[in-house]
Amino acid sequence: MARGYDDQPVVVVERSGGGVGAFLAGALVGAVAALLLAPHSGEETRAHLRGRAQRLREAAEDKLDDLQDVVETGYAKTKAHVEASLQSARRSIDDRRGEARDTLDAGKAAVRTARDELERRLADARSQRRSTADAEVDEADAEVDE
Numbered sequence: 001m002a003r004g005y006d007d008q009p010v011v012v013v014e015r016s017g018g019g020v021g022a023f024l025a026g027a028l029v030g031a032v033a034a035l036l037l038a039p040h041s042g043e044e045t046r047a048h049l050r051g052r053a054q055r056l057r058e059a060a061e062d063k064l065d066d067l068q069d070v071v072e073t074g075y076a077k078t079k080a081h082v083e084a085s086l087q088s089a090r091r092s093i094d095d096r097r098g099e100a101r102d103t104l105d106a107g108k109a110a111v112r113t114a115r116d117e118l119e120r121r122l123a124d125a126r127s128q129r130r131s132t133a134d135a136e137v138d139e140a141d142a143e144v145d146e
Contacts, residue, residue: 038045
């Protein structure tokens with residue numbers, strides 16, 4: 001049977017300390033290499049960096065202006081949409097308020113009409129009762145006279 005890599009022993013070596021020293025040594029080697037391999041003098045490099053910083057600043061200002069235009073346009077569109085929606089809502093509320101007022105007025109008119117009709121019928125009934133009572137009294141008087 002073939003042996004796999006999993007069957008082989010593994011050796012782990014642990015070291016302590018030396019992390020900061022190694023870092024400082026690497027930083028020193030990097031700084032020396034940068035000075036030796038720099039394509040330009042210090043003054044040329046600073047001028048180059050100033051130029052790149054200026055171009056970066058101008059590009060950032062352009063992007064900021066573009067962003068400001070986008071935000072202002074979006075704000076104006078949103079404001080117009082909200083105002084139109086509010087106006088529509090106000091019209092709808094006014095329409096419904098008018099419909100409710102018309103319904104209330106129609107209800108009041110129906111109540112007045114029903115009350116007037118009821119009072120008329122009640123007056124007719126009283127009048128009829130009085131005529132009937134008067135006729136009965138007249139009959140009773142006629143019977144008494146006979």
